[in-house]
Amino acid sequence: MRKLIVTLCLCFILVLSGCFNVTEEITLRKNGSGTSRVTVDMSSMMGMLSAFIPDSLKESMDLDQLMSTDMGKFTTVSGISNVRSERLGEYAYAISYDFANMEALNKAQALNNETDTGFGKMATRFTSKKGKLCRETNYSSSEAAGEEEHSLQDNKELFAMMGEPKYTVIYHLPSKIKKASVKGVDAKVDKDGTTVSIEYNFTDFMEAEGKIMDHYIKY
Numbered sequence: 001m002r003k004l005i006v007t008l009c010l011c012f013i014l015v016l017s018g019c020f021n022v023t024e025e026i027t028l029r030k031n032g033s034g035t036s037r038v039t040v041d042m043s044s045m046m047g048m049l050s051a052f053i054p055d056s057l058k059e060s061m062d063l064d065q066l067m068s069t070d071m072g073k074f075t076t077v078s079g080i081s082n083v084r085s086e087r088l089g090e091y092a093y094a095i096s097y098d099f100a101n102m103e104a105l106n107k108a109q110a111l112n113n114e115t116d117t118g119f120g121k122m123a124t125r126f127t128s129k130k131g132k133l134c135r136e137t138n139y140s141s142s143e144a145a146g147e148e149e150h151s152l153q154d155n156k157e158l159f160a161m162m163g164e165p166k167y168t169v170i171y172h173l174p175s176k177i178k179k180a181s182v183k184g185v186d187a188k189v190d191k192d193g194t195t196v197s198i199e200y201n202f203t204d205f206m207e208a209e210g211k212i213m214d215h216y217i218k219y
Contacts, residue, residue, distance in 0.1 A: 037096035079104025137213035165202035
């Protein structure tokens with residue numbers, strides 16, 4: 001119950017502030033192995049609203065516990081190794097792990113797919129073959145979200161003023177990128193030619209149904 005209350009409070013804060021960022025990085029090596037790293041940064045959000053949050057709620061937002069929970073679910077997955085966490089600030093942390101191949105990465109992704117935060121579920125699957133990396137992520141809304149999903153559309157002007165929460169996906173490839181095809185948003189290839197970044201508005205996930213990420217990268 002305590003965890004549910006904290007989650008609901010965090011969701012409420014997120015909807016009000018918008019200053020919430022998630023960055024997902026996938027580093028792929030030539031042999032098909034690689035590293036996954038997810039960074040969650042609530043620093044700006046909490047900086048804006050800390051004066052309005054009771055001390056009891058702040059104490060309940062134990063990032064060390066969140067990191068421990070996230071790490072624990074990956075340690076038993078076959079093909080996943082070197083699971084580690086990094087606390088980047090009072091309200092920011094990262095979880096990363098090495099994967100032996102795409103099968104192992106997809107097994108780890110499946111654990112995330114089982115989690116419903118109250119906003120909904122995202123199911124992700126990767127495929128990689130002969131210089132091609134493909135990703136498909138499908139979103140299904142949560143029954144628990146209820147009327148809050150509709151209110152997101154009504155608060156677009158508020159998000160525009162305070163900043164949309166962002167979900168950024170970054171791929172580091174083992175050689176120069178020849179083509180990056182992403183449906184719905186722009187893919188930005190860095191100067192080094194081996195890194196591509198894709199940025200989404202987090203709330204777009206909550207307003208959509210079905211496929212929300214369709215990535216095709218040839219390198």
